[in-house]
Amino acid sequence: xxxxxxxxxxxxxxxxxxxxxxxxxxxxxxxxxxxxxxxxxxxxxxxxxxxxxxxxxxxxxxxxxxxxxxxxxxxxxxxxxxxxxxxxxxxxxxxxxxxxxxxxxxxxxxxxxxxxxxxxxxxxxxxxxxxxxxxxxxxxxxxxxxxxxxxxxxxxxxxxxxxxxxxxxxxxxxxxxxxxxxxxxxxxxxxxxxxxxxxxxxxxxxxxxxxxxxxxxxxxxxxxxxxxxxxxxxxxxxxxxxxxxxxxxxxxxxxxxxxxxxxxxxxxxxxxxxxxxxxxxxxxxxxxxxxxxxxxxxxxxxxxxxxxxxxxxxxxxxxxxxxxxxxxxxxxxxxxxxxxxxxxxxxxxxxxxxxxxxxxxxxxxxxxxxxxxxxxxxxxxxxxxxxx
Amino acid sequence: xxxxxxxxxxxxxxxxxxxxxxxxxxxxxxxxxxxxxxxxxxxxxxxxxxxxxxxxxxxxxxxxxxxxxxx
Numbered sequence: 473x474x475x476x477x478x479x480x481x482x483x484x485x486x487x488x489x490x491x492x493x494x495x496x497x498x499x500x501x502x503x504x505x506x507x508x509x510x511x512x513x514x515x516x517x518x519x520x521x522x523x524x525x526x527x528x529x530x531x532x533x534x535x536x537x538x539x540x541x542x543x544x545x546x547x548x549x550x551x552x553x554x555x556x557x558x559x560x561x562x563x564x565x566x567x568x569x570x571x572x573x574x575x576x577x578x579x580x581x582x583x584x585x586x587x588x589x590x591x592x593x594x595x596x597x598x599x600x601x602x603x604x605x606x607x608x609x610x611x612x613x614x615x616x617x618x619x620x621x622x623x624x625x626x627x628x629x630x631x632x633x634x635x636x637x638x639x640x641x642x643x644x645x646x647x648x649x650x651x652x653x654x655x656x657x658x659x660x661x662x663x664x665x666x667x668x669x670x671x672x673x674x675x676x677x678x679x680x681x682x683x684x685x686x687x688x689x690x691x692x693x694x695x696x697x698x699x700x701x702x703x704x705x706x707x708x709x710x711x712x713x714x715x716x717x718x719x720x721x722x723x724x725x726x727x728x729x730x731x732x733x734x735x736x737x738x739x740x741x742x743x744x745x746x747x748x749x750x751x752x753x754x755x756x757x758x759x760x761x762x763x764x765x766x767x768x769x770x771x772x773x774x775x776x777x778x779x780x781x782x783x784x785x786x787x788x789x790x791x792x793x794x795x796x797x798x799x800x801x802x803x804x805x806x807x808x809x810x811x812x813x814x815x816x817x818x819x820x821x822x823x824x825x826x827x828x829x830x831x832x833x834x835x836x837x838x839x840x841x842x843x844x845x846x847x848x849x850x851x852x853x854x855x856x857x858x859x860x
Numbered sequence: 861x862x863x864x865x866x867x868x869x870x871x872x873x874x875x876x877x878x879x880x881x882x883x884x885x886x887x888x889x890x891x892x893x894x895x896x897x898x899x900x901x902x903x904x905x906x907x908x909x910x911x912x913x914x915x916x917x918x919x920x921x922x923x924x925x926x927x928x929x930x931x
Contacts, residue, residue, distance in 0.1 A: 725921075759917070816900065853906060
């Protein structure tokens with residue numbers, strides 16, 4: 473019997489993340505076909521006892537004047553000894569592979585986008601299709617975009633061959649990009665997402681006060697989530713060009729859902745160029761959320777309510793992120809079949825501070841006296857981009 | 861009021877919004893690659909992916925495209 477792997481679903485969500493991102497990228501682009509380019513990226517995440525790394529290769533090519541196709545191959549190689557895992561089960565390794573294909577079709581000032589993404593793990597399969605349309609209007613000062621995505625997930629459970637559940641997802645989005653001055657552009661985006669099916673992690677447990685599990689002063693039971701979730705997010709972004717070929721940007725996002733989570737995100741950033749070949753980026757991002765209505769670090773007794781969660785991503789917490797990036801552009805005058813290229817390095821340090829999620833690695837009595845949990849993570853990307 | 865709405869929708873659909881207040885030849889700065897939301901899609905997708913894996917919120921992460929109409 474394989475030990476229960478508590479935070480495996482954390483990584484599974486990454487599929488859905490990328491699927492949503494893909495659907496996000498497509499409809500929010502202006503009615504211009506993307507450039508032909510190849511990007512080969514190596515990514516690394518390390519923090520909170522989790523290491524995730526792997527490659528991502530993105531290839532985009534135009535076919536004629538009005539069609540562009542792209543393909544992405546992405547891998548997460550995961551080694552997890554997170555706090556959830558080490559307090560409930562055994563560390564594990566696994567791999568998630570994602571493949572996606574998309575196509576953009578241009579007609580005058582309109583662009584139609586279609587995409588298909590699959591993601592596979594040993595006990596999880598997800599498929600997503602997305603559709604988007606965007607239109608330039610008002611002298612090309614405004615780009616309006618609409619997007620729709622539909623996803624189907626098949627959820628399994630290691631060690632339980634008969635366990636099989638499904639999830640259906642729908643994304644609806646609307647975006648407006650607006651040129652305000654010759655140096656200033658803004659973007660307003662809305663997105664509604666609905667999920668239906670088995671939404672919790674089949675491995676994760678909550679804890680409740682009990683003397684039955686001595687020497688601990690609490691026992692555990694499996695999480696129970698609602699089978700539906702609907703969320704709404706609105707984001708406002710702006711970029712301003714500075715006269716010495718630099719940029720400042722600011723993003724704000726508000727979020728709420730039917731699980732009672734409210735969240736706010738703010739980001740500011742500055743981009744600086746040097747001698748045309750170098751680009752430097754610095755960003756600061758802060759995120760704050762309030763917990764889901766059915767979340768608790770410690771329930772008073774077994775089956776204390778209909779829905780039970782102890783996922784730290786549903787708790788109340790704040791995260792901060794400092795990002796640094798450097799890009800060196802080479803072959804700017806062309807080199808063989810390459811029009812130009814760039815070498816890129818990006819580093820993020822993220823801090824997570826939880827307000828109602830406690831560190832169960834510390835034993836104390838009575839339950840609930842453990843210190844609050846916090847951790848930091850280092851995220852690195854190195855990639856090469858070639859335009860052709 | 862209904863007429864105004866109809867006119868607005870018609871303008872929206874036809875893209876005939878009249879003279880743009882930022883002329884195409886004034887969009888050089890906006891067409892600079894640094895003025896793109898998500899300059900490198902493979903990178904911006906990944907980092908957003910990291911955020912979503914650690915956060916309860918989701919959606920409206922995009923902002924790709926600058927709407928500069930500079931083709």
